[in-house]
Amino acid sequence: MNNSGTSTNRLCSFFLQGKCRFDQNCKFAHLDPPSRDIFQRIDAHGARVPDDPQTTANIDTMPAERQVRGRGRKDYVSEANGVRQSPETAWTQAERSELQRVQAQLAEEITRQHGLQARREAERKARQAEQEALKAKNDAAVVTQHVVFGSTLISCGAGIEIRSIISGFESCRLTIKNLPPDAKREEISALFTQQGIPLQDFLVLQIKPVDEGRHLEVNVLTRASLADLISVGLDGIDFRNERLAFKVSSDASPDAMGESSARDPHVLTISWRAPSTAMIVTYASMDEARARALSLDKNVWCGRKIHVEMNKPPVGPALRYYNPCSVKITGLPVGISPALVAVYSGTSIVKEIKSNIYNLDDSMVMLKEHLRSLPYNGVRSYELVSENESDGLVTMRVHFESWTHARRALDSLEGKRLRPEFPPYRLFLPHPIHFSRSISAQQFLSQQRLWDSLPGPTTGKGAHVRIYSNTEKTLIRVMGDDEKAVGALKVRVETLLSGEKLDASFWHRSFMSPTGREVLERIYSQFRVYVRVDSKELALRIYGDGTNMDVVRRIILAGVNQFSGQEWKVFLKRQSVSFFVRTGLAMLKETLGEDSVTLDVISRPCAISVRGGEDARHQLSKLIDLSLDELAVDQHIKADTSNTCPICYDQVSIPIKLGCKHTYCSACIRHYVTSADDSTSFPLVCLGDEAKCRTPISIPTIQHFLTRQQYDRLVQVAFSVYVDHHSQDLKYCTTPDCNQIYRSNSGTTLKCPSCFAEVCSSCHDDAHEGMLCQEQKLRKAFTEQLDEAWATKNGIKRCPACQVWIEKKDGCNHITCAKCNAHSCWICMKTFDTGELTYNHLTTEHGGFWDGEQNRDYERALALQRELDAL
Template sequence: MEKETVRPAWRLATARESVRQRDKIPCVFYARGTCRNGETCPFAHGTISAPTASATASRNEEGRGFPPPVEQKDTRNQVPCRFHLRGNCLKGSSCPFSHSNTDGESSVAGHAAAVNLEEPEPETKPDSWVRELHGVAVHFGDGVVVRKTSFQSDFSAVRISMLPPGSDQASISKLLSKLGFGVLAESIRVSSLGDDTHPVADICVEDPFFAKRFCNAIAPRPGAGDRTAPSTIKAISINPPMAPGASFQRVECKKVLCSWYRPFKTVWLNFRQSKSVAQRVHDGFETKSYTICNQTVKTHGPIRTQFRNQQPWTVMLTGVPADASPMDVKDTIPWNLQPTHIELGRPSYICNPAEPKALVKVKLQEIGPLEWWDDAVTPGGKRVKVKARFQQDGDAATAAASLNGWTMTTPLIDGKPKLAVQALYTARFKVLDRIFKAVQTAIDAKSPSWLAKHVLFTPYEPSKANRYRVLRLEGEDKEAVAAAKQTLEGILSGQVATENDNVIWTPAFTVSGSVFQKLKDLEQALGIVILRDKRLSRLHLFGPVEKCKEAQVHLAKMAKEDTSTLNAIILNDEQFTWACLGGFKAMANILGEKVTFDIISKPKRLLVTGSDKDYRTALDMVSSLKKAEALTVGRERISEASDCVICWNEAENPISASCGHIYCADCFERFCFSGATSGNADFRLQCEGDSGRCKKDLTLAELQEHLSSQTFEEMLEASFEAYTRRRPDSIRNCPKPDCPRIYRASPPGSGLTFTCPDCLTSVCTSCHASHVGMTCAEHQDVVSGGYAALQEAKKRLGIKDCPKCKTPIEKTYGCNHMTCAGCGTHICWNCMATFQSGKQCYEHLSKAHGGFGDYGEEAFL
């Protein structure tokens, strides 16, 4: 009988402890994909070891020793196998690294996304349709109607400090309500300004007297009892901010780029071999031939260190991704240069990846409301990057000044990562794609100088349905972006065709006849773009300078050889109806493209570009009113829906309005400008389809889509200027010549003074004279002597002032119905009564004065 072997209990315990220890050690054969033991292997499968924080601290202090291992998730299956990408991986399905092609593609896409994060992108948020013009925030609506004007004098603002801790918009709004001030939460902006104990709030209200009333309400008064507001809060009056909307061709500071380092750690590579092996590994990381988790790292060494009574050579790696495992480090080093031991340091900080992003967003929202936020984390890269765009211009600069270098410390972030915030200045343009292609060489020549000043230029591909291309300039330096914007504007404006400083133009350039075809042939021959500005009678050339000079020679010759003239035939109501019912079409069948129908002008007219014979032919047709022929042709005209509703010819570069009517691109642009400058009392830009009967408001969105950015912004400015001209009683210009600022007039006796922020000129908003230190009455007494003499001279010469805008008017002949050239007001010369239309004025002259004046009533029937 075989003797039973009895083992001591301490030895069994030691064996069990040894097994438990081996469970925590990764199996090197499993990592290589060659372990044959499977589930019976005593070593760990699918786990890797990393040092604990305490052991790492001990290692950093003593320079030696190994920390006990802790379990960490194996992430190698997320890393593409470099041998599989080469097509020679021998491990097949047992390889721990990814063999999926999509993984590799995702890695490349992720890298591209990381690059694109720093590049500007087209805006997707609709325009707010607010513009700052002449110092006024102007709100536009469909039809390019000025809906509202907000002067800085209409607002007042206060800054409240020493608020209770934790105050937010809602709590401050309730506090103001208790004090008797109803202020919406949207009008309150809260910030800490470096003091988290007592927040500070800026309040801006559309009430010029709010700041004064509020400061008086919280001011301490002797003998006053307990007040509703906390006794500690303080308030001072500040300048109200102006918030213009986003637009093209303006330098804005709304976007910020925020970034911070991803968690990283230090790795020590110990080599028992000769120094040359350690040096070769160091050189591999130094030349960036070796990367860890697709990231380059910094290397230091090799140096001698004390390690288990030995002195191996150590290479230290810094900036290693925090989730890198020992296998990630080993896999990047050739097998014949493998280190004896790899030791991992503690991550620079530990947190949930979503925590820093949420914290940064909250800090940005404390500065101002955000228009959009992009926190898509891209794989790879040493820094996490997010972008945000504020609603108000200038908030990005405030964010960069207050948050750049801020340490992100919260209970959920174990460490102190620092935030980097960059304010980005942006200027956008929208131009015809063919113009961009013509001047692309000139832009490419300027791009390196812009890039040297860290201004990035990006052109975006136009959509298939759009003829326009969006261009963007973006950088951190406002002055550099503004300078690049000015240069780009000069390139995109092209060159006006001239000869000996005289503009080259002939009426034949306005029509699509044989001369126009010659322009197209010249464009194709020289590889340039020629645009006709019919409104200003100019040709704009786009392309290489030498080619444009050559084109000017040909254009000057074409203009000299052309003998055509431009004549206009004014249509009365009957003649206009005849033209709409087919008379124009009948005339076009005879004269071709020499005649155009201008329904924009008031009164309506036909334009004849040709010889005197052509003009007489058109004039005879209008005079004879061939109604039968007109009605016959009119029925044919109804089916031709592709014709332009302005010129009534086949649409050139057709544009379709939202109502379905077709315009020539050039006619559409001229139509928009004519509406803005027409001087109508109630201006609305409406579709002229169906012979002017459509009357659907053209939306700002479709106008912005079909017009270049320069044309669209100029149209808005022209509309606002027409708006101000029609309101001389309420809107005035700064009295200094050539100063563009305007101000709002106030009632007599208000005592308000406007000080121009551009030229610093002060003017009384009631009497519109500069009399600092005097009332309006006192000033009038001082100047009454000269004023009386002026009035006497006017009376002697028969000059009267417009009752509305005070423009001097002299009557030399004609009836007693006068129209002011300054504001368009209709005036009765007898009693200086004013009317909104000429018809009302004539009715008044008949009833009150017995006739129209010098001519007699029959002359106007």
């Protein structure tokens, strides 16, 4: 028997006694002795053991013949001189000869085992090198997907290199409904990959339960060119006994408002009062008249809902017949007798007055004739919804080919009677473009000044905002009939809805706890600034009107520091303890500080205590994952610390080896990655071989040092740099505040999914159908030259936000654009969020609200007012 782990030529004494518990893992040699008698006299070190006195005495008392036979294998005869040696001499020579043979055999076995061990070690290193190479290859192939700039889908490879782009102009949101509640993300992805769609062309954005958990609804971002094919090809298919439904939405931005929920935007609803009778009934006293009016009003009688009110004094000669104790009843059926009314109303004095009586059939015939007589009327069908119902209304729905046809019909009927006896029409046509979003009452109140500054139904031209609010929720609606105006206003509203997202330095998971929520509630109560926890992105969003925002940021940052100063403990698994004792603890202390980390190896289970924020938690989590990966642990422990770090050019401290085999100090590579958000050079590459290596750093290595928020921020920076470096191919939408991008190509008209602006992708100007780009450029230049000359002469300027012309006739230098409602300074044309900020700017930068003498007059008026107030 032998063992492969032998590291010495010493024999294992416990093995000779049959008691060794290490078996093949023993560091001493395990060899079966060739002669039991010899090993009874040789110890594990090869030294002779004295004979047992009792055994020697027994041998000496035996007859000589038995002694020789008893020693058998141990007595040797020297034939050199032909003289028989003494028993003692023969014993010694035989013992020495046997010992030499055993030692030679032992040396040979040890040499063999050393060779075997060397081969096994070489095989292990080869396997490890192969595993390391495979891991480096897999890490280098990792690709992540992200949604940036609203609804642009990008794929990032090693070093945050931008691999693929689906711009917001090219993307759309696909909603899949009726999925079973246990559907997996992989199964959802398979719906697309099985249609031949590559993984980089779609991203599952959200999976949410609906119908009280009976189904799942999934939002997927994909190419618009593919979405229609998918929705048509897969709509109605069976998925595990569920029939799927697909819906395509053009705007894929996660902060986009919901699309119009108005049904039948091409339908004009026309209603008018049905023929009815009105009567005056008189009572004995005012008290009785008031009581009867209250009790009879809005009752349904003879199939009609009647309206009863106190009779108002008439104007003119009829006033002499007026009785203040009289009540007016309207909505009575045509032809009803005064006697019946007298019985119902409880009085005998009843008088019929001029009423709304006409031929209903004639009115409907004339209405249809009027609509048909309109040029290009576009009428498709008529639908009589109600006729002479209890509410006394007749309602007709007219279906048109387009909203424009319906609008033209509405304009022709508005304020018009087709006959003098016909009642006026009530007309309703839903806005063709209509978006809505619900927010909390706290968010609305914190931004109320900004919401009030948006164009309303009476001030908005082509687009306006309607707000419906209660104690819990506020519904924001953007609507209008000018698509471009609605789009520009929608983008402004969505900017308010998304608020300001604070970066990773303002985040701590304690804000999701009851204690953290109390802090945020106190901020709202004290400063009227609403702070919301974005659990999806692990960030805070703040909402306000511009005031107290800096104060709130400082309070939040102080809260983060306070939470980060609290110590928290993590229990370690047994296999993690060794790693943290050898390298993990030192790595954490170097990153977080000597006093921020404590390792307790006495308690069971062992625990590590840490002080710090999200970055500290991230670093500890990554090291725990590393400690459970045997290959990674072996790399860290056996990494060569004699190498020179490519960043600090010093001997490596706490080494980190990249896939390209270059080794860095843990602190140096961490600083390189965390400071990359100020870089303008991507991808991030290895700086080894005097910066000649240039191998992109793998995504898992970058994510090892960055929290999720930091990594997302780095991706945003990398993409911004990419767009800047490819400015000839990628362009930003021209609408202010719209962050969509589009791909430049030759002569294609594109439409922004967020603001609906149409742009020529060749000259990047407004779309110009039927005109070459050069012609459009010349026409625009000539027009602008004329406009500028006229504007300069007449003191007219462009709005800095939406570029429409603004004329200032009188008043102060605070200008509010009638189109986009932007606040600006007329002198320097800077824009501001509120009028208050504009006035502050005018005072500090331009010496007052007005020009010249007007400012002095204003100051004198203020001084006089202060004197009067002091009296």
